[in-house]
Amino acid sequence: MRILVTGVAGFIGSNTATLLVARGDSVVGVDNLSSGLASNVPAGVEFVEGDIADYELIRSLGIFDACIHFAGFIASGESMEIPEVYFANNVAATLEMLRALVDGGTGKVVFSSSAGVYGDVATLPIEEDAPTTPTSPYGESKLMIEQALRWFAQQGRLRAAALRYFNAAGGTSAHPEHHSQETHLIPLALAYANGDRDAFVLFGDDYPTSDGTCIRDYVHVLDLARAHILAIDALDNHNYLVCNLGTGRGFSNREVLDAVARVTGLTRQVATADRRPGDPAVLVASTARAERVLGWTAQHTQLDGIVADAWTAYQALAK
Ligand SMILES: NC(=O)c1ccc[n+]([C@@H]2O[C@H](COP(=O)([O-])OP(=O)(O)OC[C@H]3O[C@@H](n4cnc5c(N)ncnc54)[C@H](O)[C@@H]3O)[C@@H](O)[C@H]2O)c1
Known part of the structure; x- marks a missing residue:
């Protein structure tokens, strides 16, 4: 398959791209290096340094069987201080990218959502149909994209999976967890x-x-990476899915x-x-x-x- 991985220079994107390359997929990776490291991009990935908000850039990359969308800002604490930056990068930029993918004919999107969409939940463990009341702009930004994807899927524009990760953890020597402002x-x-x-x-x-x-529920990055590949396949049978990823x-x-x-x-x-x-x-x-x-x-x-x-x-x- 030909797969677009956004945020490929980041922690989860680089580990997932490694798995895709290993199984023989053709992987194009986009990252603006705002927090990721160029050295983190796995061998075998066709790397494009650029921003997901750049409609022309995304269109120029051609058609993909699927896009796995990791790019974004990830610190919920920081999002409380600068919500405008989180909504611009996680919501507005993603919508531009989705528009380019839909216009270009890419059929599937697997989205890095977050347990942050739930907020304080009364019933544990948290099921996917629990109320979504985010307690931060970060969590809200994830929920907004989920809602957009649900509409796109409902209207037959693309098929989408929103994977709500709990706390990504672990790591590999080749692609360790590294965030420019570490909060984990x-x-x-x-x-x-x-x-x-x-x-x-x-x-x-x-x-x-x-x-x-x-x-918190800590889920190993290699388990997360595997789930994305399964989600691409699951979209053969579903227009839209939401799944928790935790232990x-x-x-x-x-x-x-x-x-x-x-x-x-x-x-x-x-x-x-x-x-x-x-x-x-x-x-x-x-x-x-x-x-x-x-x-x-x-x-x-x-x-x-x-x-x-x-x-x-x-x-x-x-x-
Ligand atoms: N790490 C976690 O525990 C966790 C939990 C839930 C959800 N997530 C989500 O998973 C995704 C990946 O997380 P991560 O831990 O790998 O983060 P990360 O910061 O390591 O990776 C994100 C990458 O996206 C890139 N990026 C950011 N904005 C961009 C833009 N506009 N255009 C192009 N590239 C851009 C950054 O440079 C970085 O390389 C994020 O969307 C995050 O919200 C992470």
Whole structure:
């Protein structure tokens, strides 16, 4: 298949593109390098440095069997401070890209959505038909694109899958997790444990959870990559689908920090601060629909294993 991967220089895009190339797909990757690294683009990908908002550029790339759309800004905390930037890049730019894809005749889109579309949810684990009340502009930006895709699909303009990832984690030495402004717990904790950061702050220890810290569902990037390929195939039988991608098991921030200490053998004092605006207390996926519709379950389910892979990848990045 001929596949367009946007955000190919980022964490999840680069790992997914690697899998696509390995199975023999022809992969064109677009990235404006606003946060990704050119060195992260996998061998075998035809790389185009550019912006997804550039209609003419996307049209010039031709027709694809599918587009996997990872490009976007990803920090929900930052989106609370500069919502206009998040709506411009995640919504307006994506709509331009979708217009170019539809006009060019590309038939399928697999979209990186997020558990951030749910907000604070009363019933756990979270099923896909739970109410969507995002607590940040980031989550809202994902929901807006989901809604656009649902209309496009309903009107027969393209087929689309919105994959709502919970917390992407793990990594590979070739394509470690790296964000220009890191906000994710595991890479921050690894950097702190390794002495590469002076401070580490745990945001909120008064959540209504067993140890007072947020609970999240960590899903390995290689499991995410596999799910995208299954989603392309599933769109042969569906016009539009929404699936959670998680393990169905949550870990508190303190449990993650304990795992980081076990894996790295390094411990340092952790400071606590007030809750970060926009952070729900608990996000854990129901995995039933992904199992049923995609035939997908996460294979990496042990927290220490996920952290160990992230640690190996982190050390490769630090070299
Ligand atoms: N990492 C997670 O835990 C997580 C969870 C849920 C959803 N997601 C979504 O998955 C996607 C990928 O996440 P990631 O962790 O790989 O992020 P990332 O920052 O590593 O990758 C995103 C890539 O998109 C590129 N990009 C951003 N705006 C662009 C634009 N306008 N044109 C072209 N390229 C652009 C960046 O340079 C970067 O390489 C994002 O859409 C994110 O919202 C991630």
